[in-house]
Amino acid sequence: MSVLRRITRSTVAALAVPAVLLALWWVLTADSESYYLPPLSQILSTFDDVWLSDRLAADVLPSLLRLLGGFLVAVLLGVGLGVLIGSLRRLRAFCEPVLEFLRAIPPPVLVPVLMLFAGIGDTMKVLVIVSGCLWPILLNTVEGVRAVDEVLVETCRCYGVRGRARLWHLVIRSASPQIVTGMRQGLSVGIILMVISEMFAASNGLGFTIIQFQRTFAVTEMWTGILLLGVLGFLLALLMRLFERRVLNWYFGLRQAQRGGSR
Amino acid sequence: MTVMTQTQTQSRTGTEVLLDVRGVRKVYEGHGRSVEAVRDLTFAVGKGELVCVVGPSGAGKTTLLKCIAGLLAPTSGEVVLEGAAVHGPPPGMAVVFQEYGRSLFPWMTVRRNVELPLKEKKLPKARREELIHRALDAVGLADVQSAYPWQLSGGMQQRVAIARAIAYEPHILLMDEPFAAVDAQTRADLEDLVRSLWHRLGVTTLFVTHDIDEAVYLGQRVLVLSSSPTVVLDDVTIDLPDERDQLTTRSSSRFAELRGHVFEQVQRAKKQSAPVATA
Numbered sequence: 001m002s003v004l005r006r007i008t009r010s011t012v013a014a015l016a017v018p019a020v021l022l023a024l025w026w027v028l029t030a031d032s033e034s035y036y037l038p039p040l041s042q043i044l045s046t047f048d049d050v051w052l053s054d055r056l057a058a059d060v061l062p063s064l065l066r067l068l069g070g071f072l073v074a075v076l077l078g079v080g081l082g083v084l085i086g087s088l089r090r091l092r093a094f095c096e097p098v099l100e101f102l103r104a105i106p107p108p109v110l111v112p113v114l115m116l117f118a119g120i121g122d123t124m125k126v127l128v129i130v131s132g133c134l135w136p137i138l139l140n141t142v143e144g145v146r147a148v149d150e151v152l153v154e155t156c157r158c159y160g161v162r163g164r165a166r167l168w169h170l171v172i173r174s175a176s177p178q179i180v181t182g183m184r185q186g187l188s189v190g191i192i193l194m195v196i197s198e199m200f201a202a203s204n205g206l207g208f209t210i211i212q213f214q215r216t217f218a219v220t221e222m223w224t225g226i227l228l229l230g231v232l233g234f235l236l237a238l239l240m241r242l243f244e245r246r247v248l249n250w251y252f253g254l255r256q257a258q259r260g261g262s263r
Numbered sequence: 264m265t266v267m268t269q270t271q272t273q274s275r276t277g278t279e280v281l282l283d284v285r286g287v288r289k290v291y292e293g294h295g296r297s298v299e300a301v302r303d304l305t306f307a308v309g310k311g312e313l314v315c316v317v318g319p320s321g322a323g324k325t326t327l328l329k330c331i332a333g334l335l336a337p338t339s340g341e342v343v344l345e346g347a348a349v350h351g352p353p354p355g356m357a358v359v360f361q362e363y364g365r366s367l368f369p370w371m372t373v374r375r376n377v378e379l380p381l382k383e384k385k386l387p388k389a390r391r392e393e394l395i396h397r398a399l400d401a402v403g404l405a406d407v408q409s410a411y412p413w414q415l416s417g418g419m420q421q422r423v424a425i426a427r428a429i430a431y432e433p434h435i436l437l438m439d440e441p442f443a444a445v446d447a448q449t450r451a452d453l454e455d456l457v458r459s460l461w462h463r464l465g466v467t468t469l470f471v472t473h474d475i476d477e478a479v480y481l482g483q484r485v486l487v488l489s490s491s492p493t494v495v496l497d498d499v500t501i502d503l504p505d506e507r508d509q510l511t512t513r514s515s516s517r518f519a520e521l522r523g524h525v526f527e528q529v530q531r532a533k534k535q536s537a538p539v540a541t542a
Contacts, residue, residue: 151365154334157351158358159380159431169379173370250370250411257413 082141
């Protein structure tokens, strides 16, 4: 009973502010005459026309696939390199300045460069996404791997836990809170880059479509695209949250136990 | 202070020597200065013995234990376990650390914590099941197998660590101040658990502690260490009856005598900055 109430309460809390904002938008634009700021009611009624037809498969899906591809490559690269750099102190001393430099480059400026090497196809767009997602994942993984508990390291040595078992059960699992934090940050960067990469030399995708609407003065349609991006971002964040709850269940429990002073 | 030159084949209680610590010295080098933590430790532990090592805090007890466990290389001298010199954690050894909260994997259930070393030993599933079941049963935790360590009290967590150690079927069990961080009541229970497990399994045990009462209550022998740089000050045989009990043993006059003797040695160790070995 109390669980149900808690879920209801948190759902209400999560939806309250968006509902208020949407209501404000609705009311304030209700009798808007402006060509650039159509009423929300009009945007919503155009929404399914614009998106729920063939654009879902033609534009939304390719965008999401590129995002997924880029994100997964970034996770693999970031965790792989991060574990390596985090475990080897010498390597870390060499890499850290370079990493700081590379991280400081805004990925959108890489688009023209990547175009030269990877052309204007999907590879370029995926690479742009990777170039942005990678850094938070990589740097957080390095931090997480560096912070592996000394006592656990010795425990593994004593009980002969080495090689792949050590990598998974000790290093990656104990860095997983930081890795997931990096993934969460990486995902939000990835969504931005997904859109940006499609604004250059693209023939489909969400970013492409929105720019297309803007250039053809289809303002209402453009607004529906922005709304859709917001909803997608929200849903992806929600998925990330579910993943986090599942993978880091132990971590939240441990933290709660430590705060509760049971130790 | 002579370094052993010949192999000891008999420990003080007359059994075959399992662990032989010969002239172990450890100097920590760093930042342009060196600190001699352990000067000369020489002693032997016989097969099946339960030996306690006691010393004032900062006596290099943990350094000694890490040298024996192969986690730390001694500067000179050697540790010989079952006839082979130790250069890294030997397979027949299990360690229970003081920091129970940090030596169990918080992302694994109790059962998986006990199982992981067994998997690494490539034991077949059926055998693993049997060992896990028996070990958790022996420490009285058969019903919390699927709990996570952080869901348990400190004393129970240390029981899990002990279960993991005994399930590993070690030839020697090292315990590094395992009960320093649990409350007195739990501590008494855990001490009795160690005694009963040692009786039941006959596993050679080296128990490091700073608590004199605990050392005398648990051990067949108590090694008294000096403060750093460490040497063995005394090797006291505990001639208390084998059946020990928190109430009667601790109130017996012999216990008081032994405790007094060890206490004196430790006090002496604290006062002397550069102690002379009597061993």
